Each structure stands twice: as C-alpha cells, then as structure tokens.
Amino acid sequence: MEKFIDKIKKYMETMDNKKFMNNLFIILIIGIILLIIANIFIEERKTDNTNLESANTVGKLSSSEQDYGSLLEVKLEDALSQLKGVNKVKVMITLEDTVEKIPAFNTTKNNETTNEIDSQGGTREIIRDDMTIQVVTSNEGGLVVLKEIKPTVKGVIVIADGAEDIEIKEMLYEAVKTVLGIPGNKVEVYSSK
Secondary structure: OHHHHHHHHHHHHHOOHHHHHHHHHHHHHHHHHHHHHHHHHHHHHHHHHHHHHHHHHHHHHHHHHHHHHHHHHHHHHHHHHOOOOOOOEEEEEEEOOOOEEEEOEEEEEEEEEEEEEOOOOOEEEEEEEEEEEEEOEOOOOOEOEEEEEOOOEEEEEEEEOOOOOHHHHHHHHHHHHHHHOOOHHHEEEEEOO
C-alpha cells in the first residue's frame, strides 16, 4: 500500500498544475455522465413499476367480471357432481360480454315558453328546453349503481367421469341447459380420460 501512495506522490510531483486540472475536469465530466445515465435507468424502472401497478389495477377491475363466470362454473360443477352416476366434473363457461353496470343519474329538465308581440300585431312564441344530467356518486367517490346486468352465456363445456354413458351424458346436457337457460347448441358434454 505504501508503494502505491509513493507512486501517487511521485506522479503528482512530476505533473504540472495545468495537466492535473485537465485530468480532474475529465474525471468530473465522466462522473456527471454516469450520474445522468443512472438517473435515466432509475426513472425507467419507476415507470415500469407504475405500468405494472396500473396493469394490476385493470386486472382487479376485470376480476369482478371473471368472478361471475367462475362463480357460475363452481356452482354448476357442484350441482352436476351430485347427479347419479357422475363422479368428477369440470365445467368451463364463456361469457359473451362483461358485467354492465347502470349508474344512477340526476336529471333536471327546464321548459321555458315566452310569447312576444311585435308593434305590427304579430306574435312569436319562443320555447326553450334545457336538460341537465349528472351522475350520482357515493361519499367515497364511486358511482352509485342502480342495476347490474350480468353477461349472457356464450357456451359451456362439461367434462365428467361417467359421461361415456349416453343416459348420463343426456342428463348432464339437460341439466346445463335448464340451469343456465340456454339453447342446446351452446352446450357440449364430454367424458373425461
């Protein structure tokens, strides 16, 4: 270590002040460039984290719609597994749209009628209609929902142990049609491996 310090001292003694200042200036410039590059990478990382958080928020919003389909699947699996001759059941339901929420509105209508008579005896009637619509929000700032319209079922696949028997397959087929209130062309029943 002492040799290294001695070498630095000798180098400083041999170097003139102008050369030392140039080297110091170059090191300072390189340091500033490194700080700028590091700052850019940190900002990009923060932006990526923000995008990930917003994507998670979107995922949470659509999860309520996914929950409706999952809830239907679980209930249907439970009901179908109770049928005689049916063992394990797996159900997949596809929905046509998403859950539609109808918010509450405050509507204000104003009707104003004005009759004018001019100097020649002619009359003119002016009718003015104004309508203001405001969405009702709760104290927390969310929308007040009047009605939720659940999506329609696009199709159903049922995979069940015992469905190789024609009678059990028909029973499963009819049960799904009845429970979901859908036509038969939207239901497929298969036997499992």
